[in-house]
Structures are given as C-alpha cells and as structure tokens.
Amino acid sequence: MILAIDTSLGTSVAVVGGTIVTESATTDTRSHAEHIGVFIDRVLTDSGLTPADVTTVVVGIGPGPFTGLRVGIAAGIAFAVGRDIPVLGISSHDAVAIGMEACTVVTDVRRRELAWTTYRDGVVVAGPALTTEATLATDVDLTEFPDVRAVTVSAAMLATAAQGRIDRGDDLSSLAPLYLRAPDATPSNGPKRVSG
Numbered sequence: 001m002i003l004a005i006d007t008s009l010g011t012s013v014a015v016v017g018g019t020i021v022t023e024s025a026t027t028d029t030r031s032h033a034e035h036i037g038v039f040i041d042r043v044l045t046d047s048g049l050t051p052a053d054v055t056t057v058v059v060g061i062g063p064g065p066f067t068g069l070r071v072g073i074a075a076g077i078a079f080a081v082g083r084d085i086p087v088l089g090i091s092s093h094d095a096v097a098i099g100m101e102a103c104t105v106v107t108d109v110r111r112r113e114l115a116w117t118t119y120r121d122g123v124v125v126a127g128p129a130l131t132t133e134a135t136l137a138t139d140v141d142l143t144e145f146p147d148v149r150a151v152t153v154s155a156a157m158l159a160t161a162a163q164g165r166i167d168r169g170d171d172l173s174s175l176a177p178l179y180l181r182a183p184d185a186t187p188s189n190g191p192k193r194v195s196g
Helices: 032-046 066-083 092-097 155-167
Strands: 002-006 011-017 020-026 056-060 087-090 102-108 114-120 123-131 147-149
Touching: 002 032, 002 066, 002 155, 011 032, 011 066, 011 155, 020 032, 020 155, 032 066, 056 066, 056 155, 066 087, 087 092, 087 155, 092 102, 092 114, 092 123, 092 155
Parallel strands: 002 056, 056 087, 102 147
Antiparallel strands: 002 011, 011 020, 102 114, 114 123
C-alpha cells in the first residue's frame, strides 16, 4: 500500500494499492502545512486503512516553489520514519505525463517562471528546466512535444508513476527537491557592528 504526497502546486495526498485509490486534494498553493496532516488522516480513514497498512511512501520532489516542496517532502519522511518504511522521491511532472506519447509538462513555479519537462512514452527526454511564457516555444519543440499545462498534480497518479519507475528498475532514493533556482535567502555576514 502506497501513501503518496505531492505539494508542488496545491496539496494532494492519496493511498493506492490493489483496488484501493483514495485521494484528497486542494488547489490552494499557500496552505500546504494546514492541509497535509488532515489529508493523510482523511485518506487513511476513507479507505479503511491504518498507518500500519502503508508499506511505502512516495513524495513529489517538484519542480515547484521552495516552501511547498519542503512541506510535502518533510511530511513524507516523517510518516516513513515513524513507520520504518521506505520513502521514495519522484518528479511531480512524471504524474502528469502518464499515458501520453510525447508531451511537455509545464507548471507555474511563480515569479513569472514556468518549469517544463519533455517526455516520450513516460520517459524524460529533457528537463526539468525553467523558462518564461515568452521563451517556452524557443526552449522546447512544442510541435513534437505539445505542452500540457498542469494546475494540479494528483498524488494517486504520482503513486502510479512511481510504480512504473520501480518496475523499470529506476532508483527513486533521492529526495532532493527540484527547486531549479537559487533560494532568496542568503547567509549572514556575521553580527552587525554596534557603534557607541
């Protein structure tokens, strides 16, 4: 039984296994921490499962904004550590590309920037990378890889994508977030001098 979590856009949590698929989601892009615990409890309750029934946690590692990704990844790690089960990381774009022969998954990562990844039959061809609306068509061949604009990422589809990657023998052990840009915060230059 997989517990899947994605917070690259809104917040989506699902349990997937056998015939069970239960998902809870919101498109709210700013309240990940407020939703994540409620959604985990809800999907387990709605599917008639307990935390002990979960055997693997899958988290979406982006691309996406810094805070949202951190919330989802941290929640997935905390659940997995508490249960002593594996936690796997997968690109959130993989969930959107399921079932498409050739496409460019495009998501808004704020600050007037877009993240894109091109796929052929579910396998990454290029990306993820950053662009803008004005430069997307010059960065990607949208004729060969038509764009698919995602405004949500389904945690259930994330679990499905992860299972496909596991079946191919891919290594999903990295939980490094795909931020694609440097953080705004900068290290301090030390304490300020006080003149007196």
